[in-house]
Amino acid sequence: MTTRYRTEAINDDGGTGVSRVVGGMTVPVTNPLSPDADLSRSNPEQLLALAWATCLDATLQAIVKKSHRTRVRVEVELQDSPSRGGYEFHVTAFVSAEGRTIAETEDLLTAAHDRCPISRLLQGAATVALRAEGWAG
Incomplete structure (x- = not known):
């Protein structure tokens, strides 16, 4: 197999502190369940949502x-x-496509979910769902 891209992220602060990409960005993080959570910082839930939304839309x-x-x-x-x-993530992706019917959007969503690398990681998980929506602009 050919590696097309490689990155590495490190966290040694746990849920509150920073996570960083080697040679790249540093992301301040917080535990959203902590009573003193700094909501201006990110958390794993937000990072997962951002990563999947970006990857799935790029694939679409x-x-x-x-x-x-x-x-x-x-x-x-x-x-x-x-x-x-403990805890688990329940994740739902909502997809809309300009000028497409719900049925056409469902077909696009199925194709993208099969092709998107993050979707491939999530496929088959009982706590992952996909939904087609009408175009909201």
Whole structure:
């Protein structure tokens, strides 16, 4: 296999402090469950939502060859995990495509979810959902 790109992120502060990309950005992070959470800082939920929304929409744009606009909105919820203990993410991607019906958008979403590298990581997870929406502009 050919490596097309490689990056590395490091966190040695836990949920409150900084996470950083080697040779790149530093992201101040906070634990959103902490009573003194600094909500101006990011958290894993936001970073997951941002990463998947970006990757999935870039994949949609590659599929439609930029012939029209697409939009991806990702919601991430941190929920208790009664069966396993601790917490788990419940993640939903909402996709809309300008000038496309819901059925056409569902087809695009299926194709993009099969092709997007982050979607491939998430595929088959019981706490991941996909939804097609009408174009909201």
